[in-house]
Amino acid sequence: MANEKNLYETLGVPKTASADEIKKAYRKLARKYHPDLNPGDKASEETFKKINQAYEILSNPENRTKYDKYGEQWQYGEQYEKARTSQQQTQGSPFGGYDFNFGSSEGGGFEDILSQMLGGRTGRRRSHPQPGQSIEQPVDISLEEAASGTSRLLSFQMQKPCETCGGSGAKDKKICPTCQGTGINPGIERLEVKIPAGVNTDSKIRLAGKGGYGQAGGQRGDLYLRIHVRPHEKFERKDDDLTVNVPVNLTTAMLGGEIFIPSLKGKLALKIPAETQNGRTFRLKGQGIPHLGKDGSGDLLAKVSIVLPEKLTDTERDLFEKLRQLRPDS
Known part of the structure; x- marks a missing residue:
């Protein structure tokens, strides 16, 4: 004690x-x-x-x-x-x-x-039920988990009802020797929680009645999960939209073609029109993060990054020289 x-x-x-x-x-x-x-x-x-x-x-x-x-x-x-x-x-x-x-x-x-x-004479404790406190627990998840939903087995320390006195604070008409009359003792709470698809950093999920224990018969408080979504190496998130940089070689950018770009659901085909400029962004509807608690999803924004050729051959260099002569202002 x-x-x-x-x-x-x-x-x-x-x-x-x-x-x-x-x-x-x-x-x-x-x-x-x-x-x-x-x-x-x-x-x-x-x-x-x-x-x-x-x-x-x-x-x-x-x-x-x-x-x-x-x-x-x-x-x-x-x-x-x-x-x-x-x-x-x-x-x-x-x-x-x-x-x-x-x-x-x-x-x-x-x-x-x-x-x-x-x-003694009263036969009961003269105390009013006090509700338990709300608890906030941080939860760290990946972007993929935020998009699909996930679950976590949480383990955290909290005050729990004293096992000696059953949370009453009294034992044999005296102050409980274990909890010193508080009715609570430190313990470990273990809880499996489900995290819905669409959460973002600083999203809070309320689990009613899963927080701190009340005293003198008071109800438990609430547990709030504070979400943190880890940054992704490829995708940048804004609200429910995702942005990804996609490399496009010079000839495809000039003449057009089809490329495959990454998404959270796998690779997607994207048609590149001829004469696509560097930095142009293509919007793929519904390929972003699901809306939290609603139907539909955000979009995937594919931003073109033109990759110039390196280590030109003599033939390639001659062709670019001819192009410069044809388009001196390019």
């Missing part, structure tokens, strides 16, 4: 540590104790959980402030303090006379109050 020590001690930093210092310490320890680097080592796995739990709290400025003020019961301290100041009646406390003396040996202490609220 991250709170057996002190969260700062767990990460090996002083209480005055900056956010950057906390992050650096966390990354260093996470690399050292990550389960993938210590297969089968239960001690490292447990330490990794403690490190993540500590960082989860201290990396959040609001939660860190609460932890510094209330200690290991930081989630409940503010709630009880508000209850005392806003709901207190003329006859005793709103919690049936429980004393809000934090740390005092006189009267009911903070631990006693929490224990009673979790399973």
